[in-house]
Amino acid sequence: MHRLQDQKKERFKNRIINRLDQKDLKTFRSLYLSLHSQDQVDIFYAFNEEQRKLAYYYLSSKEMAIIFTGLEIEDQEKIYREMDINYSTEMFNEMFTDDVAMFLTEIDPEQAEEILSLMEPNRSRKVKRLMSYADETAGSIMTTDLIYISLTDTVAEVHEKLRDKAVSAEIVYYLYVIDEEQKLVGVVSLRDLITAALTDTVESIMSTKVISVPEDMDQEDVGKIIKKYDFLAVPVVSRQNHLLGIITVDDIMDILEEETTEDFEDISAASGSTDIDLTGIETAKKRAPWIVTLTFLGLLTGGVIGYFEETLESVVLLSVFIPMIMDSAGNVGTQSLTVAVRGLALGNIKRDGFIRLIKRELTAGFYLGLISMIAIIILISIIYQNWLLAVIVGVSLLCTLTISTVVGFVIPLVINKLNFDPAIASGPFITTVNDIVGLIIYFSIATALMAFL
Structure with missing residues (x-):
């Protein structure tokens, strides 16, 4: 078909x-x-x-x-x-x-x-x-091509105005009502207008429960308003409540798509490089800053391994489980990062719910670690016939997953609190931080119990 x-x-x-x-x-x-x-x-x-x-x-x-x-x-x-x-x-x-x-x-x-x-x-x-x-504000994305009506207009006069001006207006499903001072005082839907008597005045049929947005509101917050109230458009007003323009749902959909793309780019440390029309060189230029930064952070990972060199030389078998510890830490951290960034973007993370969500991530990390610990202890005991090694790796995994889950969740919240975009706490960044945390935990436990290995 x-x-x-x-x-x-x-x-x-x-x-x-x-x-x-x-x-x-x-x-x-x-x-x-x-x-x-x-x-x-x-x-x-x-x-x-x-x-x-x-x-x-x-x-x-x-x-x-x-x-x-x-x-x-x-x-x-x-x-x-x-x-x-x-x-x-x-x-x-x-x-x-x-x-x-x-x-x-x-x-x-x-x-x-x-x-x-x-x-x-x-x-x-x-x-x-x-x-x-300013960029990305309500004022910058609104349109001034709208039809506004007066309190004293009759329905018949509004019909005539629609016939004259509807073609040049971006949307006519809502007609916004202004007073003599050009202040927004009400709204009339097209349905109200069609069902009202021609002699009725606008004031008698309008709704005074008008939801508007200030001209300096962030465009993402405008999107949340339109989504919350299921609007086709929302009026934009000045600080004195003067009607300036409207923002339509189709424009907001485009903007939210752009914002989501930017968040994904930041989370994956690929800012500005998702455009498939970019050349290989242009893509490399955009990705290079994060990759170079993460390379230097990776040196810290090597430094941690170097610090515990004696432990590693004494029990070479410990090196077998380094990739598993690092990968597990990075994976759970990225999962928590995604939850945090998306929650902030949608406005689901409130101040009073912060502690509750931290507890939730801590609990989730603990149970993920517990399941992984039991599985790895059984597996290592069978394969290597060394129960103490199995306990070291298992307990390290439990502690690492518990802490990494919280780290992945908290870092974007802290960044957001500092008024930066939380999405810059990219997946690779969180992964590198959790790699270091995981290795420190792993080798610290192994060093403490090395005498028994």
Whole structure:
């Protein structure tokens, strides 16, 4: 079923490209514009440079604005450079202000200034205002393309306003109500508007229970608000409660995807290198700082082994179990790290629950260690016929897993408390720390009991 559908899509795409190559304007527009906007984007990616230039000629700036918005930022830069300056300016005037601002913040500042100078003055002012906000704040990701209504408007007047302005608004499911001072005082849903009498005033049908976000709120926190209340959009207000704009759920979904990707990059010590379009050299450059840092931390691991050299020389068999101790410590530490970072990202770790969660991780680590200790004692006793060696390795494993679980959980919480991103406590970093902890425990126990081996 899916394969047949894909084959149909492929044939349809080839038909569109064929009509474009044949310069069949009427058929190309009919086929291409009949598609969903995202499907238009997918097919646009299949065009070569010559075909794209034909598309710019055959599609209006308004039609191209929808496609341009759906492209990845690096592709937008390439496409923009191919366009005629007048055509691209018209396209930017047709785009939502937040999408224009997002693009302009990613390109060369001088180029961005040139684009802003060519845009319609009113649109340009709105975009500049969005660009003035700090990165990753509510103000920087909001759109000012919204419809707001007054307390004294009648339902009939709102209907008329919707007919005039709905096309230029990013979302019309919620209409936000402002007073004479432009302060947010209520919200009216589209359902309320449809079911109300035409003579009713906005004040009589609106809800005053408005959830809004301040302009300087972090974008991740905005995402949590939208998720918590199941909103399609949330209004952004100033400190004086003036309505500034809205943030829609589709924008938040993109942002949360980016934030999650960043967290995974940080946890794996691969910050900025998950883009599959990067070259091998570019990927190596981005990963190198962490790898070099971890290499030097690895020297500490070697230093611990060197410190207990006499113990190791006396009982060479101890070296057999070093990889197991290190790997086990790293594995449980990374598991706890993931729990901590994800819990902080979702806001599930509260101040009053901190001690409880530490106890939970400590208990989990202890029982993991206990199970592993029993298994390894039985295994070593059978294979090596040395019960004391089995006890040393088993007890070391118990202590190591118990402590490593807590270390993996606590370190990101401490980093977060210091107002740094907890995801920088990457898996490799936690693994290296727990390697050192595990080796110290292992050799300390072995040294204390060496006389009996």
